[in-house]
Amino acid sequence: MATRAPKTPQGSGGGASRSGGSGGSPKKKAPQRRSSGASSQRPRSSAAKRKPADEGPIALLFVWAGKGLMLVWRLLAHTVGGLARAAGRSARDLDPDLRRDGLGLVLLALGLLIAAAVWWDTEGPLLEATRTVVVGAFGTFSPVLPLLCLPFAWRLMRTPGSGETDVGRLFIGSTALLVGLLGLIHIGHGVPWPADGPEAVRRAGGIIGFAASGPLSLLITPWVTGVLLGLLLVFGLLVVTATPVHRIPERMRSLFGGLMEREGGPDAGMGILDSPGEEEQPERPKRKRKPRESSGAETADSGGAGVAGANERPYDTPVVATTDKAPDPAPAPDHTPPPESAEQLSIPPRVVDGDYELPPPPTLKPGTPPKPRTKANDTVVEALNGVMEQFNIDAEITGFTRGPTVTRYEIELGPAVKVEKVTALTKNISLAVKSADVRIQSPIPGKSAIGVEIPNSDKDIVSLGDILRSSPATSDEHPLLVGLGKDIEGATVVANLAKMPHVLVAGATGAGKSTCINGLITSVMMRATPDEVRLILVDPKRVELTMYEGIPHLITPIITSPKKAADALQWVVGEMDRRYDDLAASGYRHIDDFNAAVRAGDLTAPPGSERVYEPYPYLVVIVDELADLMMVAPRDVEDAIVRITQLARAAGIHLVLATQRPSVDVVTGLIKANVPSRLAFATSSLSDSRVILDQPGAEKLVGKGDAMFLPMGAGKPIRLQNAWVTEKEIRAVVDHCKKQAEPRYREDVGTAEAKKKEIDEEIGEDLDLLLQAIELVVTTQFGSTSMLQRKLRVGFAKAGRLMDLMESRDVVGPSEGSKARDVLVQPDDLAGVLARVRGDGPPE
Numbered sequence: 118m119a120t121r122a123p124k125t126p127q128g129s130g131g132g133a134s135r136s137g138g139s140g141g142s143p144k145k146k147a148p149q150r151r152s153s154g155a156s157s158q159r160p161r162s163s164a165a166k167r168k169p170a171d172e173g174p175i176a177l178l179f180v181w182a183g184k185g186l187m188l189v190w191r192l193l194a195h196t197v198g199g200l201a202r203a204a205g206r207s208a209r210d211l212d213p214d215l216r217r218d219g220l221g222l223v224l225l226a227l228g229l230l231i232a233a234a235v236w237w238d239t240e241g242p243l244l245e246a247t248r249t250v251v252v253g254a255f256g257t258f259s260p261v262l263p264l265l266c267l268p269f270a271w272r273l274m275r276t277p278g279s280g281e282t283d284v285g286r287l288f289i290g291s292t293a294l295l296v297g298l299l300g301l302i303h304i305g306h307g308v309p310w311p312a313d314g315p316e317a318v319r320r321a322g323g324i325i326g327f328a329a330s331g332p333l334s335l336l337i338t339p340w341v342t343g344v345l346l347g348l349l350l351v352f353g354l355l356v357v358t359a360t361p362v363h364r365i366p367e368r369m370r371s372l373f374g375g376l377m378e379r380e381g382g383p384d385a386g387m388g389i390l391d392s393p394g395e396e397e398q399p400e401r402p403k404r405k406r407k408p409r410e411s412s413g414a415e416t417a418d419s420g421g422a423g424v425a426g427a428n429e430r431p432y433d434t435p436v437v438a439t440t441d442k443a444p445d446p447a448p449a450p451d452h453t454p455p456p457e458s459a460e461q462l463s464i465p466p467r468v469v470d471g472d473y474e475l476p477p478p479p480t481l482k483p484g485t486p487p488k489p490r491t492k493a494n495d496t497v498v499e500a501l502n503g504v505m506e507q508f509n510i511d512a513e514i515t516g517f518t519r520g521p522t523v524t525r526y527e528i529e530l531g532p533a534v535k536v537e538k539v540t541a542l543t544k545n546i547s548l549a550v551k552s553a554d555v556r557i558q559s560p561i562p563g564k565s566a567i568g569v570e571i572p573n574s575d576k577d578i579v580s581l582g583d584i585l586r587s588s589p590a591t592s593d594e595h596p597l598l599v600g601l602g603k604d605i606e607g608a609t610v611v612a613n614l615a616k617m618p619h620v621l622v623a624g625a626t627g628a629g630k631s632t633c634i635n636g637l638i639t640s641v642m643m644r645a646t647p648d649e650v651r652l653i654l655v656d657p658k659r660v661e662l663t664m665y666e667g668i669p670h671l672i673t674p675i676i677t678s679p680k681k682a683a684d685a686l687q688w689v690v691g692e693m694d695r696r697y698d699d700l701a702a703s704g705y706r707h708i709d710d711f712n713a714a715v716r717a718g719d720l721t722a723p724p725g726s727e728r729v730y731e732p733y734p735y736l737v738v739i740v741d742e743l744a745d746l747m748m749v750a751p752r753d754v755e756d757a758i759v760r761i762t763q764l765a766r767a768a769g770i771h772l773v774l775a776t777q778r779p780s781v782d783v784v785t786g787l788i789k790a791n792v793p794s795r796l797a798f799a800t801s802s803l804s805d806s807r808v809i810l811d812q813p814g815a816e817k818l819v820g821k822g823d824a825m826f827l828p829m830g831a832g833k834p835i836r837l838q839n840a841w842v843t844e845k846e847i848r849a850v851v852d853h854c855k856k857q858a859e860p861r862y863r864e865d866v867g868t869a870e871a872k873k874k875e876i877d878e879e880i881g882e883d884l885d886l887l888l889q890a891i892e893l894v895v896t897t898q899f900g901s902t903s904m905l906q907r908k909l910r911v912g913f914a915k916a917g918r919l920m921d922l923m924e925s926r927d928v929v930g931p932s933e934g935s936k937a938r939d940v941l942v943q944p945d946d947l948a949g950v951l952a953r954v955r956g957d958g959p960p961e
């Protein structure tokens with residue numbers, strides 16, 4: 118997740134306002150200027166030379182005054198910037214909503230100051246200076262400025278929780294809008310130059326209007342400048358209202374519809390008083406993101422890869438553990454021609470007209486404050502010392518690091534003491550500290566000490582709310598960043614599902630696996646809009662995930678039938694293939710690049726196509742009990758999982774597979790090889806731990822969310838206490854999401870069965886064999902019946918029938934006697950053909 122994420126429209130208008138520079142033919146252009154006098158003597162070479170040469174002392178004065186003003190401004194900006202940076206640390210600690218209020222109040226004060234200076238001509242040196250600066254800069258537009266400050270201030274204070282990007286967007290948009298407008302006003306007044314007198318400039322668009330239109334008019338005529346400035350103005354308007362160009366008709370419709378409703382509705386009378394813009398709030402962002410930093414002790418630096426950094430003072434400086442060690446992206450498939458289908462998105466892109474607000478961060482409650490040391494720790498230290506003494510081992514307990522569930526005690530050995538002397542005492546230590554779950558780590562990474570992990574008798578609760586409000590989570594905006602918990606040193610652990618890119622969650626019943634899945638889904642709901650992330654939830658147990666029914670992130674109702682779940686996985690394979698087709702056709706390697714290009718408007722539909730490109734949401738498939746699926750259709754499920762996991766990363770599709778039976782028949786070698794990240798909760802046996810982590814350790818976990826996280830590429834797992842989220846909190850988040858938007862389901866997810874029946878009559882029981890035969894023939898490009906007999910171990914009659922079925926589906930050509938048949942499908946198209954034969958091909 119890389120920090121992700123779709124952002125506000127990009128500022129592309131800079132080019133328009135900045136064009137110019139040298140070039141052009143002043144000879145031709147000068148006569149087109151409408152102003153007279155000095156203007157006709159404009160210089161001919163470069164703009165730089167032009168003014169000082171011909172504009173006389175007044176113009177020179179203006180130029181130098183302008184430069185002086187710039188210098189003062191820069192000095193001021195540096196000083197204020199320095200002060201702001203110095204105050205930054207404490208400002209960052211402020212509640213973000215308070216920060217926005219502060220900004221709003223500053224804007225209000227500014228509006229009042231300008232109103233007093235410009236509207237009422239009030240006396241006083243500050244007001245006079247304000248008047249000179251404002252009227253000089255904005256010209257005839259200055260009286261409107263105070264009116265603009267008011268709605269902006271109002272918006273800032275009225276919509277707490279919006280991100281900083283919102284403020285940035287408004288700033289960029291209104292600057293473009295203002296520059297365009299002032300330039301146009303200036304052109305409307307005949308493009309007066311400073312040489313025409315300061316009053317002439319003030320009566321037009323002011324210095325800003327002049328800067329936007331004057332030099333440009335000289336180079337490309339006022340008309341063309343007017344058009345460019347008009348475009349800049351429209352761009353500014355679109356940015357301020359957060360309206361991408363392709364959404365203009367939609368926005369107009371909703372604005373128009375809203376106005377009509379208000380006119381005809383019961384509140385029609387009130388509608389006259391309300392400003393329609395305010396009512397529609399067109400400038401509101403589509404989403405409110407970013408849960409804010411907690412006011413607690415989380416001050417983590419952004420961590421690097423894989424495993425949390427070691428930490429001397431755990432509760433002061435927790436470190437993020439993210440799965441940053443991403444491998445090279447999956448190789449992009451060969452370039453293929455643009456797909457024929459006119460439909461691009463197989464997942465409906467828009468779920469809601471208007472705005473979608475993320476749940477406010479306080480919906481999730483804070484946990485218990487961490488305790489760095491308790492009486493229980495002292496008791497354990499005494500017990501450990503006792504054991505060392507009893508066995509005459511020259512070793513010392515030099516300290517401990519208390520995590521939420523487990524404390525790691527550090528033992529330093531004297532000279533010439535064998536490590537094995539301590540490790541052999543595990544059972545005695547267990548006895549002395551009255552806990553069966555003692556785990557010895559030798560050495561503690563980065564220290565020449567042995568670590569003895571002993572469960573705390575007085576555990577801390579790690580709340581998901583605290584994790585999502587901590588800076589490791591808030592500093593990364595990727596919508597697939599999820600809160601995992603806290604490690605043994607108390608550092609926050611977050612992970613990006615997109616980087617995992619698939620994860621296996623396993624553990625014995627009651628170990629905390631369902632809580633973990635709840636945490637993952639809640640993280641997504643807290644941080645991502647349905648336009649950014651869509652979910653497929655598979656819950657064969659029918660009890661675990663029911664509370665998420667109806668959330669707008671779902672693309673299909675929660676799937677409870679294992680058979681349907683297997684079909685849904687096949688649908689995901691199809692969705693992945695469709696995405697890959699799009700990536701290949703457009704020449705992008707990753708869905709993020711594709712989406713960025715769509716947002717920037719760089720992707721146009723191929724000639725003759727009616728397609729409208731939309732960004733693809735990430736798709737996360739969460740299976741709460743893999744074992745139930747593997748019992749029903751082991752081969753289909755395994756095939757689909759392997760295919761998805763091998764390729765889906767670049768397509769933005771990620772799997773979370775959970776099971777309480779991590780045995781080799783559920784988590785097969787193939788699945789294991791392709792699901793690189795693992796999250797293990799307490800297992801009932803050492804062999805189960807081996808299946809999940811490829812090493813022992815999970816059997817020693819103490820349950821209730823005590824977990825080991827092995828991110829992709831990491832050699833050693835991180836022990837962590839998984840974050841806790843209550844059912845009440847989940848319900849509040851779910852209610853919030855449901856109020857924001859209705860789910861829009863894909864009808865065909867998990868319904869391949871129905872389609873299959875149509876072709877079943879002909880294929881009958883042979884579907885599996887036929888799929889294998891197609892795969893064989895296409896990959897070898899050899900259409901031979903005897904090869905099918907040999908490889909599939911079928912008789913001549915069956916092999917002949919398979920060949921006929923393949924012929925009727927255009928996989929092979931007609932029989933040519935004893936010669937092998939022509940193969941009509943290329944290996945690249947195999948996935949599509951298999952999907953079609955299965956009956957889960959792309960919708961017509």
Ligand SMILES: Nc1ncnc2c1ncn2[C@@H]1O[C@H](COP(=O)(O)OP(=O)(O)OP(=O)(O)O)[C@@H](O)[C@H]1O
Pocket residue numbers: 578579624625626627628629630631632633777820821822823838839840841842
């Ligand atoms: N992160 C956690 N923090 C604190 N307690 C937890 C945590 N996770 C689980 N627990 C405790 O463990 C109990 C069982 O958790 P959970 O239902 O998630 O286990 P499970 O492995 O999914 O079990 P099952 O497979 O039977 O559904 C919870 O009721 C809760 O009391």
